[in-house]
Amino acid sequence: xxxxxxxxxxxxxxxxxxxxxxxxxxxxxxxxxxxxxxxxxxxxxxxxxxxxxxxxxxxxxxxxxxxxxxxxxxxxxxxxxxxxxxxxxxxxxxxxxxxxxxxxxxxxxxxxxxxxxxxxxxxxxxxxxxxxxxxxxxxxxxxxxxxxxxxxxxxxxxxxxxxxxxxxxxxxxxxxxxxxxxxxxxxxxxxxxxxxxxxxxxxxxxxxxxxxxxxxxxxxxxxxxxxxxxxxxxxxxxxxxxxxxxxxxxxxxxxxxxxxxxxxxxxxxxxxxxxxxxxxxx
Amino acid sequence: xxxxxxxxxxxxxxxxxxxxxxxxxxxxxxxxxxxxxxxxxxxxxxxxxxxxxxxxxxxxxxxxxxxxxxxxxxxxxxxxxxxxxxxxxxxxxxxxxxxxxxxxxxxxxxxxxxxxxxxxxxxxxxxxxxxxxxxxxxxxxxxxxxxxxxxxxxxxxxxxxxxxxxxxxxxxxxxxxxxxxxxxxxxxxxxxxxxxxxxxxxxxxxxxxxxxxxxxxxxxxxxxxxxxxxxxxxxxxxxxxxxxxxxxxxxxxxxxxxxxxxxxxxxxxxxxxxxxxxxxxxxxxxxxxxxxxxxxxxxxxxxxxxxxxxxxxxxxxxxxxxxxxxxxxxxxxxx
Numbered sequence: 001x002x003x004x005x006x007x008x009x010x011x012x013x014x015x016x017x018x019x020x021x022x023x024x025x026x027x028x029x030x031x032x033x034x035x036x037x038x039x040x041x042x043x044x045x046x047x048x049x050x051x052x053x054x055x056x057x058x059x060x061x062x063x064x065x066x067x068x069x070x071x072x073x074x075x076x077x078x079x080x081x082x083x084x085x086x087x088x089x090x091x092x093x094x095x096x097x098x099x100x101x102x103x104x105x106x107x108x109x110x111x112x113x114x115x116x117x118x119x120x121x122x123x124x125x126x127x128x129x130x131x132x133x134x135x136x137x138x139x140x141x142x143x144x145x146x147x148x149x150x151x152x153x154x155x156x157x158x159x160x161x162x163x164x165x166x167x168x169x170x171x172x173x174x175x176x177x178x179x180x181x182x183x184x185x186x187x188x189x190x191x192x193x194x195x196x197x198x199x200x201x202x203x204x205x206x207x208x209x210x211x212x213x214x215x216x217x218x219x220x221x222x223x224x225x226x227x228x229x230x231x232x233x234x235x236x237x238x239x240x241x242x243x244x245x246x247x248x249x250x251x252x253x254x255x256x257x258x259x260x261x262x263x264x265x266x267x268x269x270x271x272x273x274x275x276x277x278x279x280x281x282x
Numbered sequence: 283x284x285x286x287x288x289x290x291x292x293x294x295x296x297x298x299x300x301x302x303x304x305x306x307x308x309x310x311x312x313x314x315x316x317x318x319x320x321x322x323x324x325x326x327x328x329x330x331x332x333x334x335x336x337x338x339x340x341x342x343x344x345x346x347x348x349x350x351x352x353x354x355x356x357x358x359x360x361x362x363x364x365x366x367x368x369x370x371x372x373x374x375x376x377x378x379x380x381x382x383x384x385x386x387x388x389x390x391x392x393x394x395x396x397x398x399x400x401x402x403x404x405x406x407x408x409x410x411x412x413x414x415x416x417x418x419x420x421x422x423x424x425x426x427x428x429x430x431x432x433x434x435x436x437x438x439x440x441x442x443x444x445x446x447x448x449x450x451x452x453x454x455x456x457x458x459x460x461x462x463x464x465x466x467x468x469x470x471x472x473x474x475x476x477x478x479x480x481x482x483x484x485x486x487x488x489x490x491x492x493x494x495x496x497x498x499x500x501x502x503x504x505x506x507x508x509x510x511x512x513x514x515x516x517x518x519x520x521x522x523x524x525x526x527x528x529x530x531x532x533x534x535x536x537x538x539x540x541x542x543x544x545x546x547x548x549x550x551x552x553x554x555x556x557x558x559x560x561x562x563x564x565x566x567x568x569x570x571x572x573x574x575x576x577x578x579x580x581x582x583x584x585x586x587x588x589x590x591x592x593x594x595x596x597x598x599x600x601x602x603x604x605x606x607x608x609x610x611x612x613x614x615x616x617x
Contacts, residue, residue, distance in 0.1 A: 091309070095561065190558070190573055192467060193487055197487065
């Protein structure tokens with residue numbers, strides 16, 4: 001009898017151990033951040049006008065970051081999706097320029113951790129940039145497209161600031177285009193000639209630091225509240241590029257507000273949720 | 283390592299400041315004059331073709347104003363300077379006026395009367411309208427007549443399909459584009475496409491590639507594609523006058539190459555340069571010819587296109603309610 005009780009206790013103990021092993025199973029979390037911004041913009045597009053236009057813009061941005069695997073927490077992958085729109089005016093306010101832009105980038109960072117609470121991320125991001133500028137009063141050149149793909153150098157500093165009851169997370173992110181391709185029409189080339197007559201000569205250009213320079217910097221602070229973490233930030237984006245003897249400029253200064261949270265994703269046979277996760281599919 | 287990182291960071295931050303700023307002229311009378319003169323000097327496409335000494339024009343016109351000259355007078359000086367280009371595609375737009383050069387048609391007979399074409403002899407009161415096309419059978423139903431007054435007015439393949447079905451028993455078709463000041467090149471190509479059996483090279487286009495007056499790109503072919511679904515097989519006459527301008531000029535140039543077509547009336551007004559827009563520091567907009575267009579023989583179409591059969595409206599005919607040019611086209615179709 002004593003022997004049976006011992007075996008039963010051994011079984012319970014091993015079961016407990018097994019359960020503890022399951023609890024220590026690691027899962028990757030994806031940090032999702034969505035921000036909304038209000039910005040001042042300055043646009044110079046000599047294809048449309050030699051005069052710079054200034055105005056205001058709105059922005060939505062989604063940032064997604066996670067480590068490559070549970071075994072490697074030094075390399076993370078990141079993607080960003082941005083939507084922008086703006087309305088700018090010439091200095092005499094006799095004409096307006098409408099701006100719409102979209103940008104998607106994807107890349108990786110290596111995480112350096114010099115000391116507790118500080119992370120330095122260094123890596124690269126590939127992006128696809130699309131923009132449309134419209135001065136509707138123009139004839140035959142009312143619209144110009146910004147089409148580009150870039151490889152960007154990217155660096156991020158993340159620093160935890162412990163306070164008495166919470167930890168603020170400060171983040172400084174910098175990006176700069178290093179090389180890529182861009183679409184720039186000639187000063188006198190109409191879109192009719194390009195797209196209707198199919199003359200794409202001299203419209204696509206290799207870009208690098210010799211003809212495209214920019215800095216996209218964001219300073220933000222993540223502030224935890226009881227059930228959410230809010231992000232407050234400031235973004236400065238300046239991009240200059242030139243081709244076909246035209247120099248284009250885009251500058252915006254943006255105040256950001258948003259929220260950030262971690263999510264775990266489960267999908268497929270190889271990545272099923274643990275039993276203590278309840279899904280509507282079950 | 284820290285030193286190099288800092289240098290790299292500073293380089294990335296400071297690089298945008300290194301790109302040359304585009305030079306914006308000051309918003310003064312002198313600055314605006316120089317901006318306008320410079321835009322035409324570097325981007326207008328017909329200075330050499332028209333043998334215009336633009337430097338001399340600068341010398342002459344800069345003496346006609348000072349920075350204290352009132353805005354209306356200054357606008358008139360700028361407008362007069364642009365008038366030297368003798369181009370209907372060149373305009374200066376302000377909030378209070380638009381400069382223009384209209385002598386390309388005001389110095390010539392009108393050769394068109396709206397009341398004539400709307401008389402019982404032609405369109406009458408019961409004409410049909412399909413998109414921007416007004417049409418009716420004339421000459422006892424033998425001839426189809428379409429009046430198209432603006433290439434800014436849209437029409438579809440379906441519109442044209444019905445029009446051609448309506449005229450299927452007619453011996454010929456007249457397309458009247460007199461007093462049509464132009465519009466969209468897309469409609470020009472679309473309207474011409476119904477009269478071509480095969481895709482046909484009908485012209486060329488170039489654009490400025492540099493600041494020099496003759497810095498042009500290689501010519502690009504302009505082809506008129508035959509419409510895949512709708513086709514007019516019989517004779518077609520296109521009626522023109524001096525006010526047939528810009529996209530209408532382009533349409534006439536295409537129709538010159540269409541089989542079974544004949545151009546009747548007066549020389550077109552021209553406007554062979556596709557216009558672009560730019561802007562002065564004071565916000566005024568300038569429109570100017572930027573991309574020259576040519577016929578299939580690489581001849582410029584800026585000064586207009588000669589008709590195959592030149593004719594005009596006779597005063598005696600007009601008094602009797604007869605449009606001499608329409609009657610001439612009917613006779614040519616029936617010949």
